[in-house]
Amino acid sequence: xxxxxxxxxxxxxxxxxxxxxxxxxxxxxxxxxxxxxxxxxxxxxxxxxxxxxxxxxxxxxxxxxxxxxxxxxxxxxxxxxxxxxxxxxxxxxxxxxxxxxxxxxxxxxxxxxxxxxxxxxxxxxxxxxxxxxxxxxxxxxxxxxxxxxxxxxxxxxxxxxxxxxxxxxxxxxxxxxxxxxxxxxxxxxxxxxxxxxxxxxxxxxxxxxxxxxxxxxxxxxxxxxxxxxxxxxxxxxxxxxxxxxxxxxxxxxxxxxxxxxxxxxxxxxxxxxxxxxxxxxxxxxxxxxxxx
Amino acid sequence: xxxxxxxxxxxxxxxxxxxxxxxxxxxxxxxxxxxxxxxxxxxxxxxxxxxxxxxxxxxxxxxxxxxxxxxxxxxxxxxxxxxxxxxxxxxxxxxxxxxxxxxxxxxxxxxxxxxxxxxxxxxxxxxxxxxxxxxxxxxxxxxxxxxxxxxxxxxxxxxxxxxxxxxxxxxxxxxxxxxxxxxxxxxxxxxxxxxxxxxxxxxxxxxxxxxxxxxxxxxxxxxxxxxxxxxxxxxxxxxxxxxxxxxxxxxxxxxxxxxxxxxxxxxx
Numbered sequence: 251x252x253x254x255x256x257x258x259x260x261x262x263x264x265x266x267x268x269x270x271x272x273x274x275x276x277x278x279x280x281x282x283x284x285x286x287x288x289x290x291x292x293x294x295x296x297x298x299x300x301x302x303x304x305x306x307x308x309x310x311x312x313x314x315x316x317x318x319x320x321x322x323x324x325x326x327x328x329x330x331x332x333x334x335x336x337x338x339x340x341x342x343x344x345x346x347x348x349x350x351x352x353x354x355x356x357x358x359x360x361x362x363x364x365x366x367x368x369x370x371x372x373x374x375x376x377x378x379x380x381x382x383x384x385x386x387x388x389x390x391x392x393x394x395x396x397x398x399x400x401x402x403x404x405x406x407x408x409x410x411x412x413x414x415x416x417x418x419x420x421x422x423x424x425x426x427x428x429x430x431x432x433x434x435x436x437x438x439x440x441x442x443x444x445x446x447x448x449x450x451x452x453x454x455x456x457x458x459x460x461x462x463x464x465x466x467x468x469x470x471x472x473x474x475x476x477x478x479x480x481x482x483x484x485x486x487x488x489x490x491x492x493x494x495x496x497x498x499x500x501x502x503x504x505x506x507x508x509x510x511x512x513x514x515x516x517x518x519x520x521x522x523x524x525x526x527x528x529x530x531x532x533x534x535x536x537x538x539x540x541x542x
Numbered sequence: 543x544x545x546x547x548x549x550x551x552x553x554x555x556x557x558x559x560x561x562x563x564x565x566x567x568x569x570x571x572x573x574x575x576x577x578x579x580x581x582x583x584x585x586x587x588x589x590x591x592x593x594x595x596x597x598x599x600x601x602x603x604x605x606x607x608x609x610x611x612x613x614x615x616x617x618x619x620x621x622x623x624x625x626x627x628x629x630x631x632x633x634x635x636x637x638x639x640x641x642x643x644x645x646x647x648x649x650x651x652x653x654x655x656x657x658x659x660x661x662x663x664x665x666x667x668x669x670x671x672x673x674x675x676x677x678x679x680x681x682x683x684x685x686x687x688x689x690x691x692x693x694x695x696x697x698x699x700x701x702x703x704x705x706x707x708x709x710x711x712x713x714x715x716x717x718x719x720x721x722x723x724x725x726x727x728x729x730x731x732x733x734x735x736x737x738x739x740x741x742x743x744x745x746x747x748x749x750x751x752x753x754x755x756x757x758x759x760x761x762x763x764x765x766x767x768x769x770x771x772x773x774x775x776x777x778x779x780x781x782x783x784x785x786x787x788x789x790x791x792x793x794x795x796x797x798x799x800x801x802x803x804x805x806x807x808x809x810x
Contacts, residue, residue, distance in 0.1 A: 257634045260713030264630030265642060267623040271683035272642075274668075276649050279660030286660065293666065344551060351548055357797055358555045364793045364800070365562065366742035368760040369782040372767050373565045376578050376775055383564070386580035415558065420804065427805040465808050476655050479744050483764050497655050504659050505749055517656045 287514035294508050306515035316516065318491060319499040320523070322406060326495065327474035327527075330410045330417075335466055337418040342425030343455070356426070360419040367416070371483035374412040375399065378484075399485055402492035409480050409493060417473075421466045428462030429455070464535045468528050475524050496520045562786070569593070569779035577775045592780035602781065604755055605762035609785075612677045612747075612758060613740045619682035620736040621729050627683070628691025628728075629721055633700075643692075649685045654745070662749055676750040677758065681740065687732040690806055694728035695721070731803045734796050738789055759785045 257264065287306055291299040310316045345356050362370060377384050378398035385395035396404045432455065440450050478497040481487060487494040487502070496516065504513035571582055572589040596602050631643055665676045702724075706716045744760045751757060757765070763781050767773060793800055 257630060257713050260717075261630050261634040264626045264713075264717070265634075267683050268627040268642060268685075268688060271623075271680075272645060272649065275661060275664060275680045275683075276645075276657075279657055279664050280652070282663065283656065283660035286663075293663075344547060349547055353797075355551055355555055356801075357793070358559060360801070361559065361790070361793065362562065364738055364742075364789045365786045366744070366760050366789070368742075368744050368764045369565070369785050370561070372763060372778060372782050373561045375767070376568070376779070377561060377564070379578055382578045383580050390580070415561075419558075423801055423804045424808045427808060462808070469808075478655075479764075482744075482748075483767060486768070500655065500658070501749075504662075510659050510663070514659050517659060521656045 283514045283517065286511050287518050289511045290509075291511040292508045293510060299511075302511070306512045307519065309512060310516050310519055315491065315494070316496075316499060316519075319494045319496045320520075322491075322493065323475055323477065323495045323497075323520075326406060326410055326413075326477055327471055329407070330413050330474060331467065331470060333414045334417050334421060334470060335463075337414065338421035338466065339425050339459075341418065341422040342429055343451070345422070345426060346429045356423070359422055362416050363420045367479040368483055370412065370416050371480045374408075375484045378408055400489060402490045405485055405489060405492045409477075409484060412480065413474070413477070417470065421470065424466055425459070425462055428459045432458045460535060460538070464532065467531050467535070471527055471531065472524055475520065475527070565779050565786070566783050568775055569783045571776065592776040593784075596777055596780050596784070601754060601757075602762065605757055605759045606784065608674075608677075608756060609741060609759040612674065613737055615674075615678050616681050616740045617733050617736045619678065620684050620687050621733050623683045624687035624691045624732045625722055625725050625729060626717065628688045629695050629717055629725070631688065631692045632695035633703075658745065658749065661746070665750055671750060672752045672756060674756065677747055677756075680746070681743075684732075684736065686807065687736060690732055690803070691725060691728050693806070694725065698724060730796070731799045731806070734792060734799050735803045737792060738800070741789055 288301060288303060289299055290302050290306075341359055345352055345359075376382055379385075380395075380397065380400070384398070388395035398408045399405045436454050436458070437450055440454055445453060476497050477495050478501065481493050481495050481498045482501075485493040487498050497520070500513050500516045500520070503509045503516065567586075568577060568582070569592055570588050570590065571577060572587045572591065661680055662671070665671045665680070668675075668679075670676045670679065698721075702720050703716050706720055711720075742760060743758070744764065747758045747761045748764070751761070754762075759781075763778070763785060766781065767778055
């Protein structure tokens, strides 16, 4: 029984790829960017870098554009979350019980998830174009179509609609796994007690899915708060900054204005917002669970 | 009951798939002007001219090559490191492996926008900005892949390994000849996930690489779609279709592994 459950020196050799990668591309960058967020730093003039305390954070908090970008990002996140979650859950409930063609439907709804967001954004930019099919259908129905991505009032909602479309299939798969883990006996005994389909859904399915809901909400929130690619491809933040998101703002500050220190501070502010919202969601769902 | 379900789910599915079908449709339409309008359906034709034109353009063929090369190397690196590290994490009980497991879970939760700028600076410091290395090295070891393998190894019996140890086999031989073949199902999930993520990756290739000849397909397409002299939708949709095809094919062949990967992510 030598070295029970221990690989000895070989164990460390095996762990080394992860250790090196974690130190070089994980721990070091995190620490470095935290330090950087207190400095003024431009890659064009690295020797002029200097410590400026909390000035980067103060500047962001006094910058109207930052708040505007944060507002857009929060609208995007909380505007899409209910729709994505509801559609994903509805699809999952429809596909939970076996019926002919179920795997085809499941695959079909999941399909957009495997396609690059760049491609999806290009396709939706075309769909939303003034001469595109969406406007064409509305015109055919005698409705004046909105100007979609070209109008500051409709640009962000247009991107949100695309995101709901693109993301629902992914969360559907997670809800399907959650539904499968609910013991069938619960439904059987409820049915014996005379509970109808809706009562069983509200009384059994929803409470039993709480961990799944928590995961879906938190993961989708974290992802949505980082929305970038859609904006880059479809609008570049315009028109009139109406689709400017925090990560796009951060990208612009870092790689067009070369203000890496300031951009790092913005990144940490977004991280703080993300963390706060995730913790609130966890608490909220725990409280909802405790009430029952 | 199930009949009706199919009847109303079918139009829902078709609506959801319309954008992708339309993408392929536009990519094979001959006409130039008003390509996007509803009229296009009435005048539908077929041509591969956009695809031919696309590959005649040296830059585009290069994007496809770059994407394929980078994805292949990242997949191989991911599979190898996930197998080695995941096995070690599952089988060693020293403080290091426990600390590493915690650190790994922490990285999984870290939003990548916090890492965007520092990773850029690390690549600059290493002198690999604007090279293939910047597209590969930071992604060669993936925490989630390691985690998947670790979970899989934990479920494997240790008898085979112990027997080999009694016979005097070295730890390296045990890993290479006994454990590695057993990991195939988990490594398939790792490889497929790594391919999908890397082939579609956009943000990091966008900021780590500047030269046109090193651009990957998503970056090339995104920048092409913002061309200054108007957009050629036929070309763009052909390019988009080419970008989507490999992932769609992988999905159709490995549906089970991909959906398993999604669920494994949710259960961690």
